[in-house]
Amino acid sequence: MFENLSDRLSGVFDKLTKQGALSDEDVSVALREVRVALLEADVSLPVAREFIKAIQEKATGQAVTKSVTPGQQVVKIVHDELVHFLAGDDANAGELKIDSPPAPILMVGLQGSGKTTTTAKLAKRLKEKNKKKVLMASLDTNRPAAMEQLAILGGQIGVDTLPIIKGENAVAIAKRAKQQATLGGYDVYMLDTAGRLSIDDELMAEVEAVRDVATPRETMLVVDGLTGQDAVHTAENFDERIGISGVALTRMDGDGRGGAALSMRYVTGKPIKFVGLGEKMDALEEFHPERIAGRILGMGDIVSLVEKAQETIEAEQAERMMKRFKKGQFNMNDLKSQLEQMQKMGGMEGVMGMMPGMKKMAGKIEDAGFDDKMIKRQIALIQSMTKMERANPQIMQASRKKRVAKGAGQDVSDLNRLLKMQRQMGDMMKKMGKMGKGGMMKQAMN
Ligand code: GDP
Numbered sequence: 389m390f391e392n393l394s395d396r397l398s399g400v401f402d403k404l405t406k407q408g409a410l411s412d413e414d415v416s417v418a419l420r421e422v423r424v425a426l427l428e429a430d431v432s433l434p435v436a437r438e439f440i441k442a443i444q445e446k447a448t449g450q451a452v453t454k455s456v457t458p459g460q461q462v463v464k465i466v467h468d469e470l471v472h473f474l475a476g477d478d479a480n481a482g483e484l485k486i487d488s489p490p491a492p493i494l495m496v497g498l499q500g501s502g503k504t505t506t507t508a509k510l511a512k513r514l515k516e517k518n519k520k521k522v523l524m525a526s527l528d529t530n531r532p533a534a535m536e537q538l539a540i541l542g543g544q545i546g547v548d549t550l551p552i553i554k555g556e557n558a559v560a561i562a563k564r565a566k567q568q569a570t571l572g573g574y575d576v577y578m579l580d581t582a583g584r585l586s587i588d589d590e591l592m593a594e595v596e597a598v599r600d601v602a603t604p605r606e607t608m609l610v611v612d613g614l615t616g617q618d619a620v621h622t623a624e625n626f627d628e629r630i631g632i633s634g635v636a637l638t639r640m641d642g643d644g645r646g647g648a649a650l651s652m653r654y655v656t657g658k659p660i661k662f663v664g665l666g667e668k669m670d671a672l673e674e675f676h677p678e679r680i681a682g683r684i685l686g687m688g689d690i691v692s693l694v695e696k697a698q699e700t701i702e703a704e705q706a707e708r709m710m711k712r713f714k715k716g717q718f719n720m721n722d723l724k725s726q727l728e729q730m731q732k733m734g735g736m737e738g739v740m741g742m743m744p745g746m747k748k749m750a751g752k753i754e755d756a757g758f759d760d761k762m763i764k765r766q767i768a769l770i771q772s773m774t775k776m777e778r779a780n781p782q783i784m785q786a787s788r789k790k791r792v793a794k795g796a797g798q799d800v801s802d803l804n805r806l807l808k809m810q811r812q813m814g815d816m817m818k819k820m821g822k823m824g825k826g827g828m829m830k831q832a833m834n
Contacts, residue, residue: 415447418462422685429684430616430647435654443469467681474649474677476659482674484510484661485605485633486520490569491576492602496595496626497610499583502638502664504534506610507580508541509664509672510636515547520575525550525565527558527598528582538580545669548572558582562598579604587622592629599630606633608661611652613637619648620655627656638664641671646680718814720778723806724770726813727763765798769806772796781810 419440426436447465484493493510497503507524514520524542526549528534535552542549550565562579569577579602584591599607609632611619619637626632635656637649640663649660663680665671709722770778772795777784784792784807793803 412448415444415462419444419447419466422462422466425685426647426650428647430651431684432617432620432647432651432655435651438654439469439473439650463685467685470650470681470684471677474653474660474675474680476653476657482661484514484608486514486518486576488605489573489575490523490566491605492566492569493576493578494595494599494602494604494607494630495578495580495610496607496630496632497583498587498612498622499585501583501610501612501622502636503583503610504528504538504541504580505667506608506636506638506662506664506672507578508538508545508547509669510608510662511542511547511576511578512545512669513672514576515545521573522547523550523565523569523572523574523577524548524580525561525577526552526580527561528580529556529558529561530582534580534582541669548574558594559597559601562602566602587625592625595630604633607631608634608636609658610636610638611648613640613646613648613663614642616648617651620651623652623656623658627658632656632658634659634661636660636662636664636672637675640680641665646683649680650684713817716814716818718810718817720770720773720781720810722817723810723813724767724778727767727770731760731763731767765796765802766806766809768796769793769798769803781807 422443423436423440426439427433431439443462443466446469447462450461450465485491486493495503495507495510504526511522511524514522524538524547526535526538532552539549539552550561550568553561553564556564558581565577565579568574579598581595581598582591607630609623609626611622613619615622623632623635635652635658637646637652637660640646652658653660660675660680663673663675665673705725709725712718712722769792772792773781773784777788777792784803789800789803793800796803
């Protein structure tokens with residue numbers, strides 16, 4: 389088995405500082421270990437390299453949450469980035485385009501990848517989940533056994549298969565499937581193309597010809613998740629020649645760490661839509677990026693630890709602020725944490741968008757220039773103040789104002805606006821604080 393990344397990291401990080409922001413050095417040390425973990429999980433070297441580079445830029449300078457180590461923090465960042473990347477922008481993971489019946493779905497992949505099994509699994513899913521009438525056809529004219537296999541699976545799941553006619557070629561079968569699907573009122577017809585042991589020109593030419601007569605709505609590549617680098621190579625080849633629309637990753641019930649998923653996503657840019665988790669007909673799931681990310685890193689525990697630590701700290705902070713507001717205290721430090729909170733939630737628009745009836749307001753505030761950039765400028769002003777000024781903003785007189793504004797590269801008028809905002813918000817907080825814990829304040833904080 390693989391050595392757990394968390395074990396390996398903990399040794400490295402015991403020596404490092406436990407507070408403040410992540411330094412270049414912290415991040416580099418952590419990412420060296422992460423890189424090894426990625427490679428062990430079968431992520432290809434160029435992909436691992438590029439991925440690490442992107443994270444390096446992202447992680448450096450990020451604040452380390454109290455009560456976790458920098459290493460743990462880096463792992464969380466890596467994890468989130470992995471999830472983000474694996475998920476992509478595809479809102480329809482786990483769905484197939486099956487509009488305009490009969491919708492053709494082309495199934496492609498190497499022999500033994502699980503293509504026939506996945507075809508039947510998907511047909512079952514379309515039938516049961518999407519309530520579609522499905523027809524399956526095997527195009528594997530070289531292997532009568534494969535054609536038989538699809539017919540048997542069809543019988544098991546109650547999905548029709550196109551009758552086998554001996555001597556017919558793949559293109560002719562595809563045409564007949566289309567005809568039958570149209571005449572028979574099918575919503576979807578699935579074409580299980582022939583596989584080979586490795587990519588060869590003849591195979592590709594055949595699949596191309598089938599693609600051209602079928603004009604599929606989806607071209608799903610089935611790849612064995614255990615084959616690592618080879619899977620990536622396969623995906624690249626099929627995408628170049630045939631053009632795939634999505635990937636089904638099989639044998640993810642095995643020991644493999646699933647790094648191929650990341651590489652494949654990177655290289656082809658195509659979404660992984662389904663994951664095969666066994667031989668049975670219902671052992672198919674839609675793709676959950678966070679599961680694969682956890683598997684690649686082998687450290688779900690650290691991710692949840694960091695999440696928990698962040699939640700606890702946020703809750704503590706919220707509680708502390710509640711107490712202050714109730715007493716009518718609201719200084720520049722409070723304003724700064726409010727602004728930071730806003731930034732985290734996607735600016736003013738994000739915050740307002742979460743409150744019912746506030747969406748329209750958000751637009752107006754945006755217009756007034758209260759956007760993300762503005763928040764950054766305001767935080768810069770606060771950072772330019774001394775500790776004493778932040779705690780007691782009422783002492784801000786002309787000379788102090790000049791110094792602070794200059795320090796933040798802004799005008800005194802900008803600072804005046806900020807001071808006014810702090811006073812107004814302070815007044816508002818005082819009033820809301822009086823409304824009690826269950827009042828609006830709590831909502832605004834959460
Ligand atoms: P094809 O040659 O690509 O059509 O591959 P098959 O569909 O015939 O599958 C080859 C073998 O892999 C069969 O024994 C399947 O039961 C098995 N198989 C397919 N998908 C999975 C999976 O997700 N997990 C496991 N454990 N076995 C699978």
